[in-house]
Amino acid sequence: MTAIGKTPPLLEVEELNVTFPTPHGAVDVVRDLGFTLEPGGSLGIVGESGSGKSMTSLAIMGLLPPRATMSGRVRLAGRELSGLTDRQLRRVRGDRIAMVFQDPLSSLNPYYTVGAQIEEAYRAHRQRVTRRQARRVAVEAMERVHIADAARRVDHYPHQFSGGMRQRVMIAMALCTEPDLLIADEPTTALDVTVQAQILRLLTEVRQETGAGLVLITHDLAVVSEMTEEVLVMRAGACVERASAERLFSDPRHPYTRALLDAVPRLDDEVGELRTVRGRGPSPAAGATEGDER
Template sequence: MSLASTGTKRRAATGALTVRDLTVSFPTATGSVDVVSHLDLDLQPGGALGIVGESGSGKSLTSLAIMGLLPPKATRAGTVMLGTDQLTSMSEAQLRRVRGDRVAMIFQDPLSSLNPYYTVGAQIEEAYRSHRRGVTRRKAHQVAVEAMERVHIKDAARRVDHYPHQFSGGMRQRVMIAMALATEPELLIADEPTTALDVTVQAQILALLQEIRRETGTSLILITHDLAVVSEVTDHIVVMRSGVCVERGPVEAIFSDPQHPYTQGLLDAVPRIDDVIGDLRSLSPTGDHR
């Protein structure tokens, strides 16, 4: 079943995401340290942006800053606009209405993100009802089943009453995506959504994200350390190092003609099918070839 075949009316993306001069700082014994520094981002409605960098580059903190979910000690400067709404000037109550509704997030570890004591259906229903006041439990249950069908979980009407431990890692990630989609967000932020999955399941999740974007018009930010992942899903790439954007551009340009040595290093780290494999004897501590 395709995402469009469920019959649920989708809310079209109504505004671009514009981030200007975003800076995230933490206090230290020797003064404030910028972990994200003067970052600009642009994402048009329905577009897909990849934010790439190694661990500690500031890419996940960037997503938390956009969502207004930074740790208490962190400070944020700059502006984040979704359409004509400035998220950085909203109160916490206003942000709660935006988070999970207009902007939804998928985290890299679905096992720790799902509550083991509640069925997956109950958790999707709770996320939906928190943003749709007055919705009946019956309607919320229907939405949960439809959301699971959208992400191709078979026999969703039965599995909606299952607990997280009854799903594989890939299926739990699909449940997290279903939960994010239930409120028909304008922007979906996926933070390392395939890190804990094997290669085959990674490919399935990436294909699903492509399908979601194509059939619903939801904008996507994909955060990853893996350039091979963003090449499958996104249109533009921002490469981050130590909290700073070192390169940006269309996917084709970044892959065919990277300008920054750090970007080239990331590309060189991507395994290629035509890479030359060294002498197999080097794999043995004794050098024996058997």
């Protein structure tokens, strides 16, 4: 708990567990996870597919599938979120906490213009806002993420935008309510390298302008080294290492973290050489062990 008079962390996660029923019994896809994020701070969550990264973000947002069960605590600026009703969570979600998903094409409704969708997100959290005011906010949000000719493009449909531009629309939608916390779940998936760099620069710019905290979920170690101050490494639903980005990349302590860093291609590698993490990743049912990557 936060000491009296001390500003609480922006985000506190304590003993978070997410469990799914299976024919072979209950499986913890996230287990005993805990971390904090200070106001304006940035945290990268890295790990291979199936490590529990996205389930962690969905648990924070209160968007877990109905069959999943969750235990533990999630607090935003000292306010407990894990016990809120769906109606109460909707007031927080999209307002105080916003999320950028990895696939904007499936997140955007193809039957509505992007402007209408940004307007809807804004009006859902702002009372007594006219359509004209909401439209102005939508145009300003699109200009903020550097979409050219936003006043015209606000009336375009998702299929009329490229993948990178659709992701910009998603970021604009997330920013329109000025959230305190932005969660970006693999925001550069399926984008080419140049567009990836543009989106990452945009997220950095947004943080600097708004002071929002950032949780960046990715499997790309190079991204977290540039984008975040702290890094949390996950495997089989558990945190195997957490450290400042500087320390993690200069002095990784866990064998799995070292194996991940060794697998990053280098310019001095011999032609045809490809380092990999040997062995198979454990299933969440098995848990992560210190030597299983060897």
